[in-house]
Amino acid sequence: MNVDVTRNILTDEVLSRFDLATEEATGLPNACYTSKEWLKAENTRLFAKTWMLAGFCHDIPGKGDACPVDLAGMPLVILRDNDGEIRAFHNVCRHRGAVIVPEKCSAQRMLTCPYHAWAYGLDGSLRSRPHFYGGDNHDTDPGPDAPGLVPVRHAVWHDLIFVNISGDAIAFEEHWKPFTRWTADYDFSALNYAETLDFDVKGNWKLIYENFYDAYHVPAVHPRLEEFSPITGSIGIETEGPWFYNTNPIEEPQEGRGLGMPMYPGLDAVGQRTTWYFHLFPTMAIQIWPDQMAIFQLHAIEPGRTIEHIHMYFIGEAATEPQYAKNRQDVYDMWDELNTEDFLIVENMQGARSSPAFDGGALSPFWDPATQHSAKLMAGFMKD
Ligand code: FES
Numbered sequence: 001m002n003v004d005v006t007r008n009i010l011t012d013e014v015l016s017r018f019d020l021a022t023e024e025a026t027g028l029p030n031a032c033y034t035s036k037e038w039l040k041a042e043n044t045r046l047f048a049k050t051w052m053l054a055g056f057c058h059d060i061p062g063k064g065d066a067c068p069v070d071l072a073g074m075p076l077v078i079l080r081d082n083d084g085e086i087r088a089f090h091n092v093c094r095h096r097g098a099v100i101v102p103e104k105c106s107a108q109r110m111l112t113c114p115y116h117a118w119a120y121g122l123d124g125s126l127r128s129r130p131h132f133y134g135g136d137n138h139d140t141d142p143g144p145d146a147p148g149l150v151p152v153r154h155a156v157w158h159d160l161i162f163v164n165i166s167g168d169a170i171a172f173e174e175h176w177k178p179f180t181r182w183t184a185d186y187d188f189s190a191l192n193y194a195e196t197l198d199f200d201v202k203g204n205w206k207l208i209y210e211n212f213y214d215a216y217h218v219p220a221v222h223p224r225l226e227e228f229s230p231i232t233g234s235i236g237i238e239t240e241g242p243w244f245y246n247t248n249p250i251e252e253p254q255e256g257r258g259l260g261m262p263m264y265p266g267l268d269a270v271g272q273r274t275t276w277y278f279h280l281f282p283t284m285a286i287q288i289w290p291d292q293m294a295i296f297q298l299h300a301i302e303p304g305r306t307i308e309h310i311h312m313y314f315i316g317e318a319a320t321e322p323q324y325a326k327n328r329q330d331v332y333d334m335w336d337e338l339n340t341e342d343f344l345i346v347e348n349m350q351g352a353r354s355s356p357a358f359d360g361g362a363l364s365p366f367w368d369p370a371t372q373h374s375a376k377l378m379a380g381f382m383k384d
């Protein structure tokens, strides 16, 4: 890899622009959205260095369940051990480097490598090496110093499993603290996972993330959303470290938006008419509506291609039962409509990132301090 790629793109001149008054500042230059070398550097300097959403407890409900995850360009595995605890490891055999868990599996007592059958316990320790000393000459007790699976630092919040691959990010509780403070009125123990919606987008992941927190585009791009949640009620976008947030009043509940589904228990009248939009740099967003939580997760595949998942949670066990099937479908249809509107713009902008007439933009003092903040966050991770 060209280790100078970030220096060539984030020149001193570019970096100095991020610190100007917003009207004079710019966002990230075009190459951050189009360069393969830049994306490789994002894997090691950004995605591996911070807390990233890796998976879900509901994917590994039983002891011995394991699920492979690709994150930051690396194979990882999350699993539930014999005590029911969640663990995370690099998903690579210490012998010759095969992927240990190539696909989701359940009720495993050991993780056995598909290449030469080294077996690891669910705590990652190496338990046996068949034929290690020759045919029928097994190593049945490798001992505690034998090479086990390499653990990955992880944290769990309700159903969500996070990892910090580098191991040196701030404590997860600190990272998550602003969200805990802002959402004290919501009883998240009532959440029930329902469905994941998947989208394949021809655009850089940052265009999607930046669009998450861009409330400015709602009137032009989302006429139905504007009617439901008008821009005139928006507070703009507040930022705190890696968090971006925004909130809107609900004018009138609609199908798919607060109509007919159970709400969070104990929400007051204001909460029942409020939407919250939280965006956790770099690749995650959490939308909290009175009757749902939607978790947005981005996977950067190529500079111009991103897989997006929307993980849908509803409130209370009844909300995932057949009586609410129509209401749930209304919610999925709403997100599908909204995302389709967004992706047209994201794909439009990806094309424009090859234009020399744009190289970071001209920003709104009300809406775009968030874009400036995002550029600064990115520079903090990516520059030498
Ligand atoms: S690579 Fe895993 S046992 Fe050889």
Ligand SMILES: [Fe+2]
Pocket (backbone or CB within 6 Å): 211, 217, 221, 222, 338, 342
């Ligand atoms: Fe949008």
